[in-house]
Amino acid sequence: MDGAISQGRQAGRRLRVVVNGVHAKSGGGVTYLRNILPKLSERDDLELHLFLHEDQYQLFYPMPDRVQVTLFKYREGFLPSVLWEQICLPIATWGMGADVVFSPANYGPLFARNHVILLRNATSVIQLTNRLRPMVYWLLLSAATLASLVTARKAVAVSKYAESILTFRLKWLFQRKLHVVYHGAKWPEDPLEDPPEDLPRNMSTNLLAVSDIYIQKNYHTLLKSISILREKYPDVRLTIVGAEIDTWYAHELRSMIQDLEISDNVFFVGHVDPDRLQKLYAECGIFVFPSIVETFGNPLLEAMAAGAAIASSNSAAMPEVIGDAGLLFQPHDAAEMAEKIGLLIEDRQLRIDLGKKAKVRSRLFDLSKTAEQTLSVLDAAAGTVLPVRRTVV
Numbered sequence: 001m002d003g004a005i006s007q008g009r010q011a012g013r014r015l016r017v018v019v020n021g022v023h024a025k026s027g028g029g030v031t032y033l034r035n036i037l038p039k040l041s042e043r044d045d046l047e048l049h050l051f052l053h054e055d056q057y058q059l060f061y062p063m064p065d066r067v068q069v070t071l072f073k074y075r076e077g078f079l080p081s082v083l084w085e086q087i088c089l090p091i092a093t094w095g096m097g098a099d100v101v102f103s104p105a106n107y108g109p110l111f112a113r114n115h116v117i118l119l120r121n122a123t124s125v126i127q128l129t130n131r132l133r134p135m136v137y138w139l140l141l142s143a144a145t146l147a148s149l150v151t152a153r154k155a156v157a158v159s160k161y162a163e164s165i166l167t168f169r170l171k172w173l174f175q176r177k178l179h180v181v182y183h184g185a186k187w188p189e190d191p192l193e194d195p196p197e198d199l200p201r202n203m204s205t206n207l208l209a210v211s212d213i214y215i216q217k218n219y220h221t222l223l224k225s226i227s228i229l230r231e232k233y234p235d236v237r238l239t240i241v242g243a244e245i246d247t248w249y250a251h252e253l254r255s256m257i258q259d260l261e262i263s264d265n266v267f268f269v270g271h272v273d274p275d276r277l278q279k280l281y282a283e284c285g286i287f288v289f290p291s292i293v294e295t296f297g298n299p300l301l302e303a304m305a306a307g308a309a310i311a312s313s314n315s316a317a318m319p320e321v322i323g324d325a326g327l328l329f330q331p332h333d334a335a336e337m338a339e340k341i342g343l344l345i346e347d348r349q350l351r352i353d354l355g356k357k358a359k360v361r362s363r364l365f366d367l368s369k370t371a372e373q374t375l376s377v378l379d380a381a382a383g384t385v386l387p388v389r390r391t392v393v
Contacts, residue, residue: 037064218331219290292331
């Protein structure tokens with residue numbers, strides 16, 4: 001069926017894709033769109049439209065020239081957002097003759113034509129909190145994910161782990177519409193070149209952690225491990241990059257820092273621009289990724305692409321991404337976490353070897369391949385069946 005034309009799509013016309021970007025407000029959702037939109041916009045056979053709430057535009061500025069942006073204005077809030085997405089968006093996309101609606105989120109408009117979702121938010125975070133509001137949020141997200149999975153034409157999972165947990169033990173039922181497409185990295189100009197010997201990376205006690213601050217990022221256990229490490233390495237320094245999304249959790253972390261007496265060792269720098277973040281990756285002695293629940297882990301891949309020595313959680317999708325290119329620890333065990341970080345602090349050659357392996361492994365996750373495979377899924381959703389090549393890692 002290669003080359004088949006979907007119903008309502010004229011031969012020779014570019015594939016008209018609407019990207020429903022209203023869920024991309026922070027963290028991985030924004031990173032994903034900022035990475036993949038420029039790649040998709042390079043395709044001459046694709047007409048790309050991005051739907052955003054007007055308040056989101058600054059997150060994606062500047063926009064690739066060939067991406068047509070439509071900004072919507074509606075009152076923020078749960079009910080207005082749901083009504084807009086489930087009623088107004090399908091009407092708008094049907095009216096403009098869109099071939100595919102792509103929602104890079106667990107859920108989207110149930111009645112949009114040829115809808116494709118991106119399974120990327122692990123709903124199992126609900127197990128980590130006993131606070132009512134987060135529990136209600138994650139329950140609603142689980143229900144919306146399942147409903148969208150049932151009604152979507154295709155579903156892209158960002159890892160095999162995501163494919164497993166976000167199909168709610170019904171993977172067999174959705175097998176024909178599921179495709180695993182890994183995220184891709186932006187590589188430096190010389191991705192396999194060794195860093196100069198005089199870079200600050202040689203400061204082995206300079207630790208970096210990157211991700212917006214949510215409870216599932218497990219920073220509380222990392223702080224305990226810093227307290228342990230401080231006894232042997234009093235100059236250990238942890239820089240945490242990321243916006244404070246779960247503000248109550250950020251407050252708890254600051255209280256922990258005071259209680260553990262490590263305020264001279266831990267520094268929150270908030271959100272930083274991409275250029276500064278790339279410099280932090282390049283200069284850190286060790287990158288630490290303590291997350292408990294993660295369907296992929298963009299910061300992990302970014303650190304790998306920069307050639308950082310990595311100590312990572314062994315849960316969720318992390319082993320799938322990092323392979324043997326870093327040291328793994330049990331994320332709930334602060335002592336083991338401190339032990340693996342300590343090994344990297346002590347062993348310069350191990351840091352160098354793992355940094356090289358991480359950089360090489362990062363090349364398996366090619367942003368161009370991510371865009372190509374995603375476009376194949378969108379084409380298939382529109383009715384043009386193309387082979388979807390999977391990256392083997």
